[in-house]
Amino acid sequence: xxxxxxxxxxxxxxxxxxxxxxxxxxxxxxxxxxxxxxxxxxxxxxxxxxxxxxxxxxxxxxxxxxxxxxxxxxxxxxxxxxxxxxxxxxxxxxxxxxxxxxxxxxxxxxxxxxxxxxxxxxxxxxxxxxxxxxxxxxxxxxxxxxxxxxxxxxxxxxxxxxxxxxxxxxxxxxxxxxxxxxxxxxxxxxxxxxxxxxxxxxxxxxxxxxxxxxxxxxxxxxxxxxxxxxxxxxxxxxxxxxxxxxxxxxxxxxxxxxxxxxxxxxxxxxxxx
Amino acid sequence: xxxxxxxxxxxxxxxxxxxxxxxxxxxxxxxxxxxxxxxxxxxxxxxxxxxxxxxxxxxxxxxxxxxxxxxxxxxxxxxxxxxxxxxxxxxxxxxxxxxxxxxxxxxxxxxxxxxxxxxxxxxxxxxxxxxxxxxxxxxxxxxxxxxxxxxxxxxxxxxxxxxxxxxxxxxxxxxxxxxxxxxxxxxxxxxxxxxxxxxxxxxxxxxxxxxxxxxxxxxxxxxxxxxxxxxxxxxxxxxxxxxxxxxxxxxxxxxx
Numbered sequence: 001x002x003x004x005x006x007x008x009x010x011x012x013x014x015x016x017x018x019x020x021x022x023x024x025x026x027x028x029x030x031x032x033x034x035x036x037x038x039x040x041x042x043x044x045x046x047x048x049x050x051x052x053x054x055x056x057x058x059x060x061x062x063x064x065x066x067x068x069x070x071x072x073x074x075x076x077x078x079x080x081x082x083x084x085x086x087x088x089x090x091x092x093x094x095x096x097x098x099x100x101x102x103x104x105x106x107x108x109x110x111x112x113x114x115x116x117x118x119x120x121x122x123x124x125x126x127x128x129x130x131x132x133x134x135x136x137x138x139x140x141x142x143x144x145x146x147x148x149x150x151x152x153x154x155x156x157x158x159x160x161x162x163x164x165x166x167x168x169x170x171x172x173x174x175x176x177x178x179x180x181x182x183x184x185x186x187x188x189x190x191x192x193x194x195x196x197x198x199x200x201x202x203x204x205x206x207x208x209x210x211x212x213x214x215x216x217x218x219x220x221x222x223x224x225x226x227x228x229x230x231x232x233x234x235x236x237x238x239x240x241x242x243x244x245x246x247x248x249x250x251x252x253x254x255x256x257x258x259x260x261x262x263x264x265x266x267x268x269x270x271x272x273x
Numbered sequence: 274x275x276x277x278x279x280x281x282x283x284x285x286x287x288x289x290x291x292x293x294x295x296x297x298x299x300x301x302x303x304x305x306x307x308x309x310x311x312x313x314x315x316x317x318x319x320x321x322x323x324x325x326x327x328x329x330x331x332x333x334x335x336x337x338x339x340x341x342x343x344x345x346x347x348x349x350x351x352x353x354x355x356x357x358x359x360x361x362x363x364x365x366x367x368x369x370x371x372x373x374x375x376x377x378x379x380x381x382x383x384x385x386x387x388x389x390x391x392x393x394x395x396x397x398x399x400x401x402x403x404x405x406x407x408x409x410x411x412x413x414x415x416x417x418x419x420x421x422x423x424x425x426x427x428x429x430x431x432x433x434x435x436x437x438x439x440x441x442x443x444x445x446x447x448x449x450x451x452x453x454x455x456x457x458x459x460x461x462x463x464x465x466x467x468x469x470x471x472x473x474x475x476x477x478x479x480x481x482x483x484x485x486x487x488x489x490x491x492x493x494x495x496x497x498x499x500x501x502x503x504x505x506x507x508x509x510x511x512x513x514x515x516x517x518x519x520x521x522x523x524x525x526x527x528x529x
Contacts, residue, residue, distance in 0.1 A: 030363040149373075156365060156373050157358040159326050164374060164432065165345030203363065211412045212366035 009125040010189060010232055014242070016137050017186040017198060018228035022206075022220035023144065024182050025199030026213070027175055030155035036073070036176065037196025039088060040183045043069035043095035045192050047184075048117050049102025058117070059132050063184045069095065070180035074173040120191035120243035122235050129188060136181050143178060151175055152213065189228060191243035198224055198246060205254035208261045223253050275302050276338065277436050277467050278323060283332035285315070285322045292318045295494040296332070298486060305458075305468040307482040307502065309475070314489030316471045320438050324352060350436045351429035355444060357413065357421050367405065367424055370413045371396045374432035399431035400424075403457050419450030426457055436467045443477050451477050475505070 021037075028036055047065030051058040069091065076087045103114045116124050144151075150171045154161040158168050179199070186195035206219035231246025276299040285293040292315040300306055308316045321327035323334060325344075336344035344350050351374070375392065400406040403423035408416060413424060422442065429437055439458070443451045458481055462468055470478055485505045487498035498504060 026363055030365075032362060152369070153373050155363075156370065157354075159324075159354070159358065160352065160374065160428070162326055163324055163345065163350060163352050165343070165348065207362075207364050210364045211410070213363055213369050214366075216363050 006123050006125065007232075007236060009127070009130050010122040010242075011229070012130060013125045013133055013185070014189045014228040014232045014246075015225060016133055017182070017189055017195070018225035018246075019221050020137060020140060021182050021186055021195065021198040022202040022224035023217060024175070024179050025196075025203045026206075026217045026220055027151045027155045028179060029200060029203045029207075030213075031172075031175075033176075034200050035196070037179050037183055037199045039073065039092040039095070040066050040070060040176075040180045041187075041192035041194075041196055042092040042099070044180070044184055044187060045099030045117070046095045046102065047099075048114070048187075048192070049099040049106070052103050052106035057128060057132075059129050059184060059187070062187060063132070063136065063181065066180035066184050067177050070176040071173055074169070074176045078169055078172070115241075116191075117187055118191050118193045119241040120187075120189050120194070120231075120235075120246075122189070122232060122242055125188045133185050133188075136185060140178055140181050143174065147171065147174060189232065189242055190246055191241065194243040194247050198228060198250065201247065201250040201254055202227065205250065205257045208254070208257035223250060227253070276300060277302050277336070278344075279333075279335045279338075280323070281333040281335075283319075283322060283334065284330040285318055285327060286330050287318055287327070291330075293322070293488070293495045294490070294492075296488075296496055298496065298499060300467065300469060302467050303462075303465055304483050305462050305470070305481045307475070307478060307485045307505075308469060308471045308488065309473075309485055309505065310488035310497075315495055316488055317440055319488060320352070320440065320469070320471055324350065324438070348432070349434050350438070351432050351434035352438045353422075353425050353429045353440065353442060355440045355442075357425070364412050364414075366410050367400070367413050367416070367427075368393075368396055368409045370424060371399055371427045371431050374428045396427075396431055399427040402430055402460065403427045404453060419446045419453075422446055422450070422454060423457070426454070430461075435465065437461060437469070439468065439470045439472075441471055441473055444473055455481065 025034075025037070028034060044062040044066040047062030048058050050056070050065065051061035054061075073088060073091065076091070080087070100114065113124075115121075150161070150166050153164060153166055154168050154171050154175075161168050161171075182199065183192065183195050186198060190198055202220040202223035203216065205223050206216045210216040210219055227246045227250040228242075230249050231242040231244075234240055234245040234249075235242035279299045281297050283293055283296040284291065292313075296319065308319065310316045318327055322329050333340075336342065337347060337349075372392065375395065397406060397409065400409055403426050405420060405423050405427060408420060408424075413421065416424060426442075437458075442454055442458070446454065455477055458468060458470075458478075462481060468481070470482070472478055479502065482502045485498065485500065485502045486496060487505065488495050490497045
């Protein structure tokens with residue numbers, strides 16, 4: 001099934017997303033920003049709309065718009081705690097409305113293929129995409145490797161991070177930018193509306209059983225990879241787009257993990273009595 | 274004596290309300306200062322302002338006699354907060370929590386190239402100092418309240434600091450764990466550390482404290498008392514505790 005050229009490209013893209021998204025997501029969940037990726041997906045949609053209208057590459061354009069959006073979000077979030085929530089909502093709705101509007105303006109081509117960006121499509125990953133994805137992933141992985149201790153530090157305790165001399169705003173913005181990059185990387189295979197689920201759901205499943213940050217991250221990456229690859233497989237046999245299939249797979253893992261954990265607890269407690 | 278930090282005419286507001294007025298004091302190296310005052314008197318705000326976690330309206334804070342230099346560049350200061358920061362969403366082991374203070378930019382490169390073993394040994398040593406080595410690989414949120422306090426202290430010790438700020442270290446901790454924490458603080462002081470304790474319950478730390486600062490003034494200056502602990506009735510032994518209602522203002526100003 002992975003013999004066809006386009007399937008191989010899609011598989012590479014799916015594996016990149018499956019591994020990278022939960023790795024960023026584990027920090028977002030700890031920072032209580034689980035919905036940040038969702039918002040960035042909305043903003044990236046404006047990037048896709050712009051690319052339809054101007055004829056630029058959708059991945060590259062969405063990347064620029066999403067990263068700019070990430071920086072803007074972090075500025076809003078840190079400057080005004082109270083109004084931040086509302087400002088973010090405005091930005092997110094503006095993003096999705098803008099994307100759809102621009103795509104419609106671009107005519108028939110835009111509005112019909114918008115679905116592929118919203119929910120993912122296995123046939124849309126081009127060679128150029130793959131180079132951009134590979135490049136951005138390599139850079140992201142490097143940033144992750146160098147700054148993982150800082151990301152962990154600001155995620156656990158931002159006051160303590162300030163005292164330790166970490167520039168919390170800068171590192172927080174960097175993390176948000178990485179999340180934006182991941183959203184765009186996942187746009188092709190999982191779709192903008194669901195890519196943030198691949199950031200968050202594997203983490204939610206992994207933390208049911210893990211007892212450290214490290215094991216949570218590793219388990220989440222494994223679950224994320226399994227979800228995107230099996231989503232792709234389902235999508236190649238059925239008319240279901242890969243995004244929903246991947247997310248439902250991850251949700252299934254979460255439900256099983258949560259149920260077994262609850263059951264184990266109940267058994268252990270009964271044993272105690 | 275050299276001072277760790279000099280504060281000149283510090284003014285701090287929290288959400289539009291002036292909490293600290295005209296606070297000037299210096300904290301000397303190797304001392305143990307109790308920062309006292311009723312609820313809302315600005316003790317915690319004062320510490321947060323010193324550490325740059327709360328912006329000041331006015332005044333000057335000079336760390337290590339180097340005006341204009343961030344105290345962070347020395348890697349010498351640690352805060353031991355009252356509680357774990359927020360609810361832990363992702364599981365974090367005690368080891369990871371304690372090690373998180375070692376990933377500062379200043380020791381980052383050292384941190385990277387220091388053998389894993391050395392790093393782990395430092396975490397273990399800090400955990401031993403607070404008698405928590407048995408819980409190293411437990412989830413931090415699975416520890417009891419008293420154990421979490423000690424984990425917070427271990428994190429501060431592992432950071433390599435020699436200036437420690439404790440925010441209500443004994444509040445809500447049972448007597449046995451209070452004693453352990455006091456012993457740990459005693460060890461820090463014996464090793465030459467500078468300690469500032471924001472406190473409510475005074476008896477337990479009376480043996481450690483060399484100076485007491487009482488905040489809460491509503492007039493020109495927020496500092497009500499600054500001097501030896503003997504001037505604060507609450508810091509006396511249990512037997513003459515009842516005296517405090519007959520002594521001067523300082524006793525009444527405390528919430529004891």
